[in-house]
Amino acid sequence: MGVTIHFEGRLRTGAELQEFLAQVEVLARKRQWRHERLYDRPDRPATGFVTYPHPECEPLKFAFDQKGRLSGWVKTQFAGPEKHIEVVEFLRQVQPLLGKFGVRDKSEYWATRSKDTLLSHIDAINEVIREAVENNPSVRSRVHLASGRIVDYVE
Secondary structure (H helix, E strand, O other): OOOEEEEEEEOOOHHHHHHHHHHHHHHHHHOOOEEEEEOOOOOOOOOEEEEEOOOOOOOEEEEOOOOOEEEEEEEOOOOOHHHHHHHHHHHHHHHHHOOEEEEEEOOOHHHHOOHHHHHHHHHHHHHHHHHHHHHOOOOEEEEEOOOOOEEEEEO
């Protein structure tokens, strides 16, 4: 439900995976985001990358399948508008590194670059969460799962 950025893409060729990983690692390091490479088996080269933009933001994960495709999402709802903008700018820098790349940003910031529109989406979701918590004392919000995902609220 929260403000989330969905993305999908594809490498140009399988051979460029390690180059892609090296370049996104540089981008994450410049932002001082914690990051790591992903391995499907310890005896093989990395198959993906994950970075952690903010403690209240879901991990930004690029996990490629055997055909060089990826799809993922990152919820920025609780990290604030500046972090959402920073994640979008990170994705804009990733875009030219891939053969195909598409983004669907529920806040519309990717398409509009309107901070006002982004803020209105964040505020609307926060209001829904606030009402849920207010109307039911057993509701918990901002529930962090072991996977790194953040659930808006749970009854």
